[in-house]
Amino acid sequence: MDINGSISKLYRQVKMMLGIGKVTGLSDSGVIQRVQYATAMEVRGDTPRMAEFGFSSGLPAGTDVVLGFLGGDRSSAVVIASNHQSYRHAGLNAGETVIYNQWGMYVKLTKDGIIVEANGQPVTVNNATTLKATATESVTLDTPRLYVTGDIIDNSGSNAVTLKQLRDAYNEHTHQVAEVESGSSTVTSKTTGNPVE
Template structure:
């Protein structure tokens, strides 16, 4: 009977060793796989543990982030981080079904319950690089609520429209063949 209980104890220890939870202390994002140092307890620290993430999504969790690890065959020297969560920066009070991509610095993209998309830049610039064309299809209007709109090239209005119109500030804009020719 002792050999059976010994075998059960070995299986129990192997199952207990399959997963672990800890805190990230250091991260390295320079190689093909992100490597993390994870402290699992006062006596167990795992160095250069690879982190798996979903294709198309990447982040570098800050120190203090919670981590869940799996250890292949219960071998504590052969682990991989499968999930991370930073409690202090996690957005709260999402509606059921909403999704948010966020960072540690207050910027986010939120897909809202009512079908809206909110981009919060938190005072940072937003840049679109190397686009051949940027098209906005709006069913009602496009509103630019800003003190200035600046362009380095021509502005075309309508399909070759001509005429003048006044802005809310009283400026008069003259358009000739769809190109703004004068602002007074």
């Protein structure tokens, strides 16, 4: 048995187990994401990319990837880590976490609170049966206009009347006008001339 030959073969396989490449293409259909990558020696497509459960991202072209070659076989690669130098969200403090994209949007968990940066784009929450925000001090909506398609109830723990019902009651209410004619006659005013819409 050639011990030196076996050790040399094992050494070559270990050296071939990891590599670095750059993403040149992406397919995110099917049961696993697949990328095309380029190294100094080759361009290879249909390479599976492993990621943590519950998190997925589409790697932009030019993303650096760490490649694991199963059994040291260059034809059996798996992407096991990635980083894009141009888009990486830098400046985190110890303990902070961020999810981000290449367009400057991010959600950042910091020691002092959570920051959602939409970078001038819309934020949408879909198909929630209820949406609840609990704040111990206040909620501020800094917006030129607030749109609500349904009814609004304030003091909801003790009040069941909607703002629409209050608006309708105001628009329909009248006042008795005392002693506007000779004698002691009393008349009823018309409804308000300035209804609340």
